[in-house]
Amino acid sequence: MANLPLPARISGYDLGMLVLDRPFLRHGRRWVCRRAHGRTLEVAIGTGLNLTHYPADVQITGLELNPRMAAHAQRRADRIGRRLKLTVGDAMSLPHPDDTFDAVVCTFALCGVGDEQVVLDEMLRVLKPGGDLLLSDHVRARPRPLRWLQRLADAITVPLNGEHWTRRPLHLLRSRNVTIEATHTRAFGILESVHARKPA
Numbered sequence: 001m002a003n004l005p006l007p008a009r010i011s012g013y014d015l016g017m018l019v020l021d022r023p024f025l026r027h028g029r030r031w032v033c034r035r036a037h038g039r040t041l042e043v044a045i046g047t048g049l050n051l052t053h054y055p056a057d058v059q060i061t062g063l064e065l066n067p068r069m070a071a072h073a074q075r076r077a078d079r080i081g082r083r084l085k086l087t088v089g090d091a092m093s094l095p096h097p098d099d100t101f102d103a104v105v106c107t108f109a110l111c112g113v114g115d116e117q118v119v120l121d122e123m124l125r126v127l128k129p130g131g132d133l134l135l136s137d138h139v140r141a142r143p144r145p146l147r148w149l150q151r152l153a154d155a156i157t158v159p160l161n162g163e164h165w166t167r168r169p170l171h172l173l174r175s176r177n178v179t180i181e182a183t184h185t186r187a188f189g190i191l192e193s194v195h196a197r198k199p200a
């Protein structure tokens with residue numbers, strides 16, 4: 001990966017994660033990463049917080065829009081001795097050919113991309129037939145009062161920073177040509193992980 005800006009030693013994102021990761025997000029990271037295998041693409045890899053959760057034999061390719069986040073991910077990979085092939089690019093138009101990866105992972109990022117349907121279709125395009133799509137994110141809650149609060153949050157955060165609280169990738173996957181192998185929800189359904197498989 002050439003010409004990335006040198007990041008500060010700790011990113012603001014990682015500082016926020018010191019509070020959020022262990023109680024809320026780490027379970028989802030582990031759930032998806034332990035299902036990854038072979039050539040795996042992680043879309044919107046951020047600062048690489050999933051890197052420590054992959055089995056040792058997974059070959060990881062990362063894609064990230066923000067060059068500073070990507071530089072943090074590269075530095076984390078170097079620090080823990082994990083080989084990482086990293087590209088700065090847009091998940092809405094993945095630079096990889098069709099049918100390339102055995103698994104595609106995306107965590108806590110479909111809530112913030114411009115169009116999650118386009119990104120889902122791109123991830124399915126680059127998966128090999130029989131490959132595994134592994135997602136974890138915060139999604140629309142089950143209890144109605146929480147959904148109202150999430151709609152309220154959307155009204156503020158969508159215009160502010162593009163963060164959506166009422167998306168649910170699982171619903172979108174049900175209308176696509178995939179098999180849902182497993183799902184896992186926590187925290188009133190707000191945190192959802194999905195394992196979907198592209199037909200062989």
Ligand SMILES: C[S@@+](CC[C@H](N)C(=O)[O-])C[C@H]1O[C@@H](n2cnc3c(N)ncnc32)[C@H](O)[C@@H]1O
Pocket residue numbers: 043044045046047048049050063064065066069089090091092106107108109112113114
């Ligand atoms: C909340 S962070 C999650 C990072 C990481 N996946 C994790 O689990 O810690 C969302 C990440 O998505 C990246 N992102 C947003 N839109 C993107 C896009 N269109 N293509 C690639 N990355 C994108 C952001 O730059 C950011 O690093």
